[in-house]
Amino acid sequence: MATKTSNNINGQGVSKNQLSAISGAIMRVLVVILVMMAAMTATAQTRFGIVAGIVVENGMPSDEEKENSNRLGYTAGAVVDFNLPVQGLGLEVGAKYTKHTYGKPSMEQYSVDVPVHVRYRLDVPVVEKVVAPYAFTGPSVSAGVSNKMPTSLSDVKMSLAWNVGAGFEMAKHVRMAATYSIQVSKTDVVNNGSLVKGKKGNCWTISASYMF
Numbered sequence: 001m002a003t004k005t006s007n008n009i010n011g012q013g014v015s016k017n018q019l020s021a022i023s024g025a026i027m028r029v030l031v032v033i034l035v036m037m038a039a040m041t042a043t044a045q046t047r048f049g050i051v052a053g054i055v056v057e058n059g060m061p062s063d064e065e066k067e068n069s070n071r072l073g074y075t076a077g078a079v080v081d082f083n084l085p086v087q088g089l090g091l092e093v094g095a096k097y098t099k100h101t102y103g104k105p106s107m108e109q110y111s112v113d114v115p116v117h118v119r120y121r122l123d124v125p126v127v128e129k130v131v132a133p134y135a136f137t138g139p140s141v142s143a144g145v146s147n148k149m150p151t152s153l154s155d156v157k158m159s160l161a162w163n164v165g166a167g168f169e170m171a172k173h174v175r176m177a178a179t180y181s182i183q184v185s186k187t188d189v190v191n192n193g194s195l196v197k198g199k200k201g202n203c204w205t206i207s208a209s210y211m212f
Contacts, residue, residue: 045083052076053207073099092117108148115140135166159185179205
């Protein structure tokens with residue numbers, strides 16, 4: 001029985017054409033990012049920081065069981081912040097190791113995420129030295145590292161999401177932010193011990209970072 005289940009799951013993996021299309025899109029995004037970074041480095045003020053937070057899965061849209069919603073994971077990594085010559089405008093590029101947990105029984109997915117956000121910070125004279133609110137949006141590319149689940153998937157894939165969020169910066173160094181990630185590409189999950197193929201699992205991330 002175990003062998004049959006594994007074979008059925010492996011047989012429903014993403015096709016090579018789909019993987020090729022995803023990889024091509026990811027490469028185009030990365031090329032654009034590199035070009036933008038190269039063009040702005042000369043005039044931008046660069047800051048580095050570390051970030052960590054919790055990931056709250058929003059559940060799969062078609063799941064009816066409440067057990068599949070709001071599972072906790074975590075994320076941690078580094079971020080580079082470019083303050084552009086335009087007042088309040090900036091670009092944030094990160095590299096984070098993320099754990100997603102969802103499904104029944106629970107499934108864990110580990111990935112390396114590279115978010116690229118355009119950020120606008122409201123800089124009010126004097127007040128900005130104490131607290132400055134900001135909002136951001138942009139794509140996030142994820143490369144799967146490993147899966148931990150009752151039944152195995154044949155592919156650890158790359159995926160694409162679009163992030164929107166807001167937060168505030170305190171004393172020019174400490175940042176708190178809430179991010180909502182909308183999955184652009186679909187993923188495969190395990191629900192009640194069987195594979196559910198091609199679902200979009202959005203999530204919230206609550207994070208804290210320190211900018212040097």
